[in-house]
Amino acid sequence: MKYINEALSSQLITPELAFNAISAALIAASEQAQLFPVVIAEGHSENSIFSLKSANTAQLVGWKTGSYWPANTAKNIPCHASTIFLLDPATGHLDAVIEGSTVNAYRTAAADAVAVSQLAREDARCLTILGTGHQAFYECIAVCLVRDIHTVLVVGRNDDKAQALVNKLADAGIHAQVKAAEQACRAADIIITATTASEPLFSADWVKAGTHISAMGADSKGKQELPTALFDHADLFCDFTSQSVVIGEYQHIHKNTQADKLTMMGEVLSGRAQGRKNRTDITIFDSSGIAVQDLFIGQYLLEAAIGAGHSIKC
Numbered sequence: 001m002k003y004i005n006e007a008l009s010s011q012l013i014t015p016e017l018a019f020n021a022i023s024a025a026l027i028a029a030s031e032q033a034q035l036f037p038v039v040i041a042e043g044h045s046e047n048s049i050f051s052l053k054s055a056n057t058a059q060l061v062g063w064k065t066g067s068y069w070p071a072n073t074a075k076n077i078p079c080h081a082s083t084i085f086l087l088d089p090a091t092g093h094l095d096a097v098i099e100g101s102t103v104n105a106y107r108t109a110a111a112d113a114v115a116v117s118q119l120a121r122e123d124a125r126c127l128t129i130l131g132t133g134h135q136a137f138y139e140c141i142a143v144c145l146v147r148d149i150h151t152v153l154v155v156g157r158n159d160d161k162a163q164a165l166v167n168k169l170a171d172a173g174i175h176a177q178v179k180a181a182e183q184a185c186r187a188a189d190i191i192i193t194a195t196t197a198s199e200p201l202f203s204a205d206w207v208k209a210g211t212h213i214s215a216m217g218a219d220s221k222g223k224q225e226l227p228t229a230l231f232d233h234a235d236l237f238c239d240f241t242s243q244s245v246v247i248g249e250y251q252h253i254h255k256n257t258q259a260d261k262l263t264m265m266g267e268v269l270s271g272r273a274q275g276r277k278n279r280t281d282i283t284i285f286d287s288s289g290i291a292v293q294d295l296f297i298g299q300y301l302l303e304a305a306i307g308a309g310h311s312i313k314c
Contacts, residue, residue, distance in 0.1 A: 003098075004098045017301070018107055025296035028292055029239065029290055035055045035292065038052070038053050038220075050067040055291035056089070060086065065083050065085070082100045084097070100301070105135055105138040109135070111265075113143055115237065116214065120189065120190050121276070126149070126150065126151050127190045128152075128185055128191045129155065129192045131192075136194045137165060149174070153178075155179060155185075181202050186206050191211060196223065202227065203227060204227040207282060216287045224251075224252055230282065235284070237286070243288045
């Protein structure tokens with residue numbers, strides 16, 4: 001069996017590796033992958049949850065387990081943890097285990113960057129991020145690699161956390177400032193939501209023509225970040241339709257319009273569907289987080305480890 005621990009996966013992961021792996025995964029998801037219902041469970045500790053997302057493709061079979069233990073904050077250890085399990089597709093035996101908590105942040109942000117690379121205007125310069133948690137920083141870094149962003153506007157409920165994100169982005173060479181939600185959304189060429197919200201974070205009329213929106217937070221029933229009024233006036237994209245309408249942002253879409261309104265991102269990447277059609281379109285990408293992404297990024301990490309000469313057999 002192959003094994004990559006957290007230290008090695010954190011060393012191997014790069015935005016480029018994540019972008020390439022997630023691009024391939026989204027194409028596979030739109031062509032020949034099978035995804036299975038997401039299992040969401042609770043730990044004994046208060047508000048602790050863990051999930052299991054599983055899938056298969058012609059070459060890859062397995063699942064990712066993710067957990068969120070908020071009490072870890074008091075212990076000065078991360079609240080989030082992720083582990084990828086790959087099976088041998090020929091035998092069903094366990095082939096690889098990859099600890100990937102840091103990898104998961106890159107993986108999620110890469111889905112955003114892939115969508116932005118296809119759907120945002122080429123001249124997008126102002127990025128608004130709603131959310132100041134662990135994931136928000138990675139989202140901004142990933143998007144700034146695919147668009148020439150001049151300014152990041154940070155929107156958060158807690159001013160100290162918002163300023164902390166501004167400072168962290170500044171350390172990475174990205175100019176950012178804290179703004180109120182309405183002002184930030186009205187100025188944005190790209191809007192990213194990366195929260196655990198259960199109601200809309202902004203009003204539809206704050207979004208100008210030509211804006212791209214990536215909704216990254218909804219990954220279970222009841223979560224919501226976007227106003228549904230946007231859906232009737234935007235081109236809608238997602239990672240995987242049947243999951244997006246159950247646990248993603250599009251669980252809130254009118255059921256009569258979902259079938260002909262949603263386009264999977266993999267179809268755009270493979271040239272079977274069109275992304276942005278003109279400068280004035282509003283485009284929305286919903287990232288519900290699919291297991292195929294985890295399988296592909298796990299495989300890419302295995303190949304990177306072997307290529308770098310690391311011993312990963314155990």
